[in-house]
Amino acid sequence: MAIRNIREIGEEVLTKKCKVVTEMTPRTRELIEDMLDTMYEANGVGLAAPQVGILKRIVVIDTTGEDPHILINPRIVETSGEQVGQEACLSVPGKTGQVTRPNYVKAVALDVNMKEYELEGTELLARAICHELDHLDGHLYVEKVEGSLEEATVEVEMDEEE
Ligand code: NI
Numbered sequence: 061m062a063i064r065n066i067r068e069i070g071e072e073v074l075t076k077k078c079k080v081v082t083e084m085t086p087r088t089r090e091l092i093e094d095m096l097d098t099m100y101e102a103n104g105v106g107l108a109a110p111q112v113g114i115l116k117r118i119v120v121i122d123t124t125g126e127d128p129h130i131l132i133n134p135r136i137v138e139t140s141g142e143q144v145g146q147e148a149c150l151s152v153p154g155k156t157g158q159v160t161r162p163n164y165v166k167a168v169a170l171d172v173n174m175k176e177y178e179l180e181g182t183e184l185l186a187r188a189i190c191h192e193l194d195h196l197d198g199h200l201y202v203e204k205v206e207g208s209l210e211e212a213t214v215e216v217e218m219d220e221e222e
Contacts (some may be wrong), residue, residue, distance in 0.1 A: 062120030064098045064112040069152045075198040077113045078108075080133050084174050088116070092130055092172060095120045104150045106188040108195030111151050119169075119192040123184045131169035131179065134193055138166035143183060145200045147191060148212055156212040161187045 067073055081088065091114060099120055101106040106121040122128040141163030148156045165186040167179045180188055191201055202209055 061092050062097065064094050066098065066107075066150050067111055067113050069149075069202065070183065073110050073113050073115065074151055074195070074200060076110065076115050077195045078110055078117045081116050081118060081170070084172065085156055088118070089172065090122060091116070092118060092120065096122075096128055096130075099150075100125075102150050105184070106192045107150065107220045110195055110198070117183045117196045118129050119187045119196065122187070123181075123188055123190055130172055131189075131192075132171070132174070133165065134167050134169035134179075134189075134196075136167050136193060137178075139186075140164045143187065144206075145187065147187065147205075149191070149201055152200065152202060152209075154212050155202070155209050157202065157209045158207055159187075159191075159201050160206065161171055161190045165189045166221065167193070175195075184187050 091208045095107050095112060098112060105123045109116045109118040117133045119134055120128060121149040139162035139183060143163040145162045146156045163186055164182050167189050168176060171177055
């Protein structure tokens with residue numbers, strides 16, 4: 061277990077499409093543990109593998125601090141509604157911006173045992189799922205900000221992530 065270096069906007073690794081995970085290996089398990097450690101250390105609610113420089117389709121999310129979700133090869137299969145709110149990202153330090161996301165999201169992913177499961181979320185969890193999955197295709201929330209990116213003068217809800 062280790063804290064990994066979080067890559068920041070401007071680094072090419074954050075713009076790449078990540079590769080599908082085909083098997084669970086000790087190395088990938090270690091990556092996932094490190095991603096959780098790194099997310100909690102940074103007080104984030106989500107982290108995607110490219111944010112620690114690894115181009116694999118892996119995301120960790122914990123919006124409550126006691127409910128970690130590990131999503132391997134995740135895909136969104138259903139969305140509904142709409143929420144408008146402030147978003148932030150550990151890879152874009154000190155900034156925040158308004159982004160519209162669905163208010164409900166259902167995703168299908170593999171867990172650490174490579175078993176498929178569904179994760180449903182509303183509000184912050186739905187937002188985090190959308191934000192983190194975007195990272196896997198090389199997209200940052202700043203591309204979706206309505207209006208301008210602002211200085212995060214106060215701790216925002218999605219203080220990354222969020
Ligand atoms: Ni992010």
